[in-house]
Amino acid sequence: PGVTTSMTVTVNPIPSADPVLDQAICNGTSTNQVIFTGDATNYTWTNNFSTIGLASTGSGDIPAFTVANSTTLPIDALITITPEFTSSGLTCSGNPEIFILSVLPTPEVDPLTDIVVCSSSDIGPIQFSGVATNYEWINSNSTIGLPSNGNGNISIFSYNNQGSSSESATIVVMPQYDYLGLSCDGVQESF
Numbered sequence: 001p002g003v004t005t006s007m008t009v010t011v012n013p014i015p016s017a018d019p020v021l022d023q024a025i026c027n028g029t030s031t032n033q034v035i036f037t038g039d040a041t042n043y044t045w046t047n048n049f050s051t052i053g054l055a056s057t058g059s060g061d062i063p064a065f066t067v068a069n070s071t072t073l074p075i076d077a078l079i080t081i082t083p084e085f086t087s088s089g090l091t092c093s094g095n096p097e098i099f100i101l102s103v104l105p106t107p108e109v110d111p112l113t114d115i116v117v118c119s120s121s122d123i124g125p126i127q128f129s130g131v132a133t134n135y136e137w138i139n140s141n142s143t144i145g146l147p148s149n150g151n152g153n154i155s156i157f158s159y160n161n162q163g164s165s166s167e168s169a170t171i172v173v174m175p176q177y178d179y180l181g182l183s184c185d186g187v188q189e190s191f
Contacts, residue, residue: 015040015083015094024102026177026184027069031101034062040083040094049077052103069103072131074179077101107132107175107186114191119161126154132175132186141169 017038025031036043042059050056052075053068062079069075079101083094109130117123123145128135134151142148144167145159154171161167175186 010088010090012085012087012090012092013039014092015085017043017081017083017094017097019097020079020081020099022100022102022180024074024104024180024182025067026104026182027067027106030064030066031062033064034079034099036061036081036083038083038094039085041086042084043081044084045079045081047077047079047101049075051075052077052101054079054101067101067103069105072105074105074177075103077103102180102182104177104179104182104184105131107177107184109135109173109175109186109189112171112173112189112191117159119159122156122158124154124156126171128153128173128175130175130186131177133178134176134183136174136176138172138174139169140171141167143167144169146171 015038017036017040020034020036023031044057044059045062046057047054051068053065054062054077077100079099081097085092109128109132115123136151137154138149139146145157146154146169170190172188172190174188177184
């Protein structure tokens with residue numbers, strides 16, 4: 001018999017990444033930090049929409065950052081996480097995990113024009129437009145025949161001024177963008 005020789009065979013495990021919850025966030029606000037967990041020594045990630053303020057690629061956890069969306073629609077950035085296990089000079093990759101970071105646009109209501117009508121005239125309908133999925137409004141004077149608040153466009157209503165002077169009300173409109181259970185408020189307009 002000859003001299004016995006031995007060698008070590010190291011088998012690295014297949015790493016895994018725990019699922020990450022999707023995030024929906026309003027334009028110009030900060031995300032939550034994304035901390036990756038699972039059976040891995042490192043996590044690399046890719047982002048298919050770097051315009052939201054996050055790099056296209058990275059390694060390790062994703063720190064909180066301020067998101068950007070200059071469009072009129074939500075941006076759904078697809079973040080793909082790849083778990084890695086490195087030992088004995090060899091890096092093994094596991095199955096990727098994916099989560100979505102949705103960035104909502106800034107809600108806006110198009111400029112509103114003041115309305116002047118004669119007594120006993122119908123007012124409306126008043127249609128709101130802009131970058132929003134909903135419009136909430138508040139009326140400063142419900143005696144004009146319009147409720148003190150509401151959602152959406154304003155239907156036709158009538159007012160009969162029995163007084164000897166003009167009657168006025170200020171309507172404040174707040175645009176909102178609702179998406180994936182999140183509601184973002186925009187800058188209010190009034191008329």
